[in-house]
Amino acid sequence: QLQLVESGGGLVQPGGSLRLSCAASGFTLDAYAIGWFRQAPGKEREGVSCISRSGGWTNYADSVKGRFTISRDNAKNTVYLQMNSLKPEDTAVYYCAAVSRTYCSLYMNYKYDYWGQGTQVTVSS
DSSP states (O other), rough: OOOOEEOOEEEEEEOOOOOEEEEESSGGGSSSSSEEEETTTTTTTTTEEEEESSOOOOOEOOTTTEEEEEEGGGGGGEEEEEEEEEEEOOOOOEEEEEEEEOOOOOOOOOOOOOOOOOOOEEOOO
């Protein structure tokens, strides 16, 4: 019905790059702000980045600022997370989430409407 599907994860060496995609089906993403989150083994879920409905406002966790870039292409019903200069500590399952609001938050208790099932990112030599 209403789904978010992440893709683009995999194994990459430190310093490498990956681009994650979050594609929607059953609804159009242009009505939603989108967030990216990650969860590493033994750690709490962490907000990574989010983008406003229009794409004109973005937010990043301090740990990824300057390395990651969030963007959206509403014509393709897809949101992207470009990850550069990857570090081993970036290893986690990455999830995208959609909320029917203009803006979004990385606060852990902020309520999103839809979640994907995640894609594994492993940064290792």
